[in-house]
Amino acid sequence: MPSPAQWDSTRAREIIASLTALDGAALPILHAVQQEFGHIPEEALDEVASALNLSRAEVHGIVTFYHDFRRSPAGAHVLKLCRAEACQSMNGAGIARDVLANLGIGWGETTPDGRLTIEAVYCLGLCACAPSAMYDGEPVGRVTPEILSNLIAEARGQ
Amino acid sequence: MSRVFVSQDAASLAVGSGRIAALVADEARRRGLALALVRTGSRGLFWLEPLIEVETAQGRIAYGPLQPSDVPELFDAGVLEGGAHPRRIGRLEEQPFLSKQTRLTFARCGLVDPLSIDDYGAHGGFVGLDRALTLNPQAIVDEVKLSGLRGRGGAGFPTGIKWDTVLHATSDQKYIVCNADEGDSGTFADRMLMEGDPFSLIEGMIVAGLAVGATKGFVYIRSEYPHAYRAMLEGIRVATDAGYLGTSVRGSGRAFTLEARLGAGAYICGEETSLLESLEGKRGLVRAKPPLPALHGLFGQPTVVNNVLSLATVPWIMAHGAKAYADCGMGRSRGTLPVQLAGNVRRGGLIELAFGATLRAIVEDFGGGTATGRPVKAVQVGGPLGAYFPETMLDLPLDYEALAAAKGLLGHGGIVVFDDSVDLSRQARFAFEFCAAESCGKCTPCRVGAVRGVEVMDRIIAGVEPAKNFAVLEDLCTLMTDASLCALGGLTPVPVMSALAHFPDDFNKTPHMPAAAE
Numbered sequence: 001m002p003s004p005a006q007w008d009s010t011r012a013r014e015i016i017a018s019l020t021a022l023d024g025a026a027l028p029i030l031h032a033v034q035q036e037f038g039h040i041p042e043e044a045l046d047e048v049a050s051a052l053n054l055s056r057a058e059v060h061g062i063v064t065f066y067h068d069f070r071r072s073p074a075g076a077h078v079l080k081l082c083r084a085e086a087c088q089s090m091n092g093a094g095i096a097r098d099v100l101a102n103l104g105i106g107w108g109e110t111t112p113d114g115r116l117t118i119e120a121v122y123c124l125g126l127c128a129c130a131p132s133a134m135y136d137g138e139p140v141g142r143v144t145p146e147i148l149s150n151l152i153a154e155a156r157g158q
Numbered sequence: 159m160s161r162v163f164v165s166q167d168a169a170s171l172a173v174g175s176g177r178i179a180a181l182v183a184d185e186a187r188r189r190g191l192a193l194a195l196v197r198t199g200s201r202g203l204f205w206l207e208p209l210i211e212v213e214t215a216q217g218r219i220a221y222g223p224l225q226p227s228d229v230p231e232l233f234d235a236g237v238l239e240g241g242a243h244p245r246r247i248g249r250l251e252e253q254p255f256l257s258k259q260t261r262l263t264f265a266r267c268g269l270v271d272p273l274s275i276d277d278y279g280a281h282g283g284f285v286g287l288d289r290a291l292t293l294n295p296q297a298i299v300d301e302v303k304l305s306g307l308r309g310r311g312g313a314g315f316p317t318g319i320k321w322d323t324v325l326h327a328t329s330d331q332k333y334i335v336c337n338a339d340e341g342d343s344g345t346f347a348d349r350m351l352m353e354g355d356p357f358s359l360i361e362g363m364i365v366a367g368l369a370v371g372a373t374k375g376f377v378y379i380r381s382e383y384p385h386a387y388r389a390m391l392e393g394i395r396v397a398t399d400a401g402y403l404g405t406s407v408r409g410s411g412r413a414f415t416l417e418a419r420l421g422a423g424a425y426i427c428g429e430e431t432s433l434l435e436s437l438e439g440k441r442g443l444v445r446a447k448p449p450l451p452a453l454h455g456l457f458g459q460p461t462v463v464n465n466v467l468s469l470a471t472v473p474w475i476m477a478h479g480a481k482a483y484a485d486c487g488m489g490r491s492r493g494t495l496p497v498q499l500a501g502n503v504r505r506g507g508l509i510e511l512a513f514g515a516t517l518r519a520i521v522e523d524f525g526g527g528t529a530t531g532r533p534v535k536a537v538q539v540g541g542p543l544g545a546y547f548p549e550t551m552l553d554l555p556l557d558y559e560a561l562a563a564a565k566g567l568l569g570h571g572g573i574v575v576f577d578d579s580v581d582l583s584r585q586a587r588f589a590f591e592f593c594a595a596e597s598c599g600k601c602t603p604c605r606v607g608a609v610r611g612v613e614v615m616d617r618i619i620a621g622v623e624p625a626k627n628f629a630v631l632e633d634l635c636t637l638m639t640d641a642s643l644c645a646l647g648g649l650t651p652v653p654v655m656s657a658l659a660h661f662p663d664d665f666n667k668t669p670h671m672p673a674a675a676e
Contacts, residue, residue, distance in 0.1 A: 022417075023417075023437075023438075023457070024419075024437050024438040024439035024440075024457075025439055026439030026440070027419065027420065027421075027422055027436065027437075027439060028419065028420070030422070031381075031420055031422065052439070061441050062439070062440060062441055065424065065441040065442060065598075066421075066422035066423050066424050066442070067422070067423030067424060068381050068422040068423035069422060069423075084343030084344075084542065084592075085343040085344060085501070085538055085542060085574050085585070085588070086343045086344045086500040086501040086572075086574045087343070088580075088585075088588070089501035089502040089574055089575060089576045089577070089580065090501065090502055090529070091579075121382060121423075122341065122343065122425060122592065122595075122596070123341055123342065123343045123345075123382065124168075124382050124383075125168065125169070125340060125345070125346040125348075125349040125382065125383055125386075126168060126169045126172050126346065127343060127344045127345065127346055127498065127500030127501065127506070127572070127574070128169060128204040128205075128346070128498070128499065128500045128503070128506030128507050129169050129172050129173055129204055129506070130500065130501055130502075132172060134382075137384060138171070139168045139169070139171050139172035139385075140172055141169060141172030141173045142172075142173055
């Protein structure tokens, strides 16, 4: 996964300007900003509001509505575990509970070393290969505790 | 030059098809064997994956499920000539799972190179569009009406009638919006089709544009589907370069352009008005209806909002005629449904069947029962807002009206199998929890009701004052059903009430004395 960049208002304005002409540009812009900086920095809200002629409050409202948009950076790696019904039927919940307990973190939290964030996702469309997960954007099916501990060890550089 | 086909569908990648493809290419190179690797979508027989298919004189011979360590031995066994090997399956077409299906919408998925216009054309692609280009708009709409196609997203509204409404609306700008926010657990047909046969969706949307007078289309894809998004982006680019999209479709002088857009993790954006709000760059709040999107939709303009499968089925209908489609099915459910069999099941995957097949045939004959080998206890049909049915109700047929009559819903055709380790009281609690997490927040019955629902279920699960809490539960469910603004709040009571009705033992949590012998 490419490392997120440090906040750079010139770069942000470039990104935003390249997408402003789209119909209903807010989501494409926010995705692009998060892709670049790893999250939606506070400073970005003003830039987006200004480009789209919206109030800062409106942009704040859009950002906070959608689960994808982060207000602060994630860990170096992100592991999404599916919590939905098909994955529940194959003990996805039990596996997730153990992973979180072993790491000592809750859903959406990052390990103290900053290497790994565990997030909940509701369905990846891999339902015939349950339980499933997504590690740094790559799909993982037929998840077992062993598969996850290997990914976690890799994420933490162990 | 041998051709070897390997799926790059996200589920195939999830079980290792990418690595297998790389190892096969490497091994061939090491042995000096000429090999062309074709990356396709999946055929949807996931229990056999990761698999490869080798093109031979006898047809495509499949080998799977494969481990990386199998690859050298496969070559030793003469895999490129279809040689014998413990993992040799033979022709997938001869697998009963596939041969018993009626693949109309999914005819090409897993067979073709998804981004090859030539391959698409060689497999019946664009016949429907070419015919539509010769017809006047009303004739196209009438064909879709006659086919009996109903919205495959889940609402089951007659597609032709929706298109008719938009055709007759007056506006200088109309839109076709494809709802590819396939958020229901247990569903993956839209994802598979976008990845495996993106041109079928593109062709369907162009036909829709011709039918109603829309010159612009959007495909709104949930962000949990990055592979499908990339496939659609590329498909749109290829189709545009080939003259199927742009200012003059096939040189007809009629314009249609398409944009793929990414959602941002909100389940509610699968509800059509929330989706439109999101496309417009806002919070995905649900709109009251009327007005219908058909008259006042995207940016206030007349808009067709249809599911991926509804749109991708249109080319088949235009090519083969409405009657051919309507001839399959039962009652008022005409044509085929791509069923998605998922969860705790031995043989999960994509099963396209004419309406009328029973749940039992799907779960037992196709599916082979549970993956764990334990008894089937419950089957949830239609996604998280669908009913949980016990094994005794599996003789229900795939039919919109029959499932509604059983207080369930067919929805987008997802079927999730649970074995006897499931506790339906916890599933009922989850239904409320999910609703609370995904509620857009606009209407009180959903926003507050879902949270109260979790609390009531927690008390019931803890065995606290059951009679009182069951009364509250029923009252809450009635309220959410009757007063919610949309189906998220409105249908959350469906799985809850079905769990209570069909699995009452799971809700009996009153503390009792432990068995003395233990």
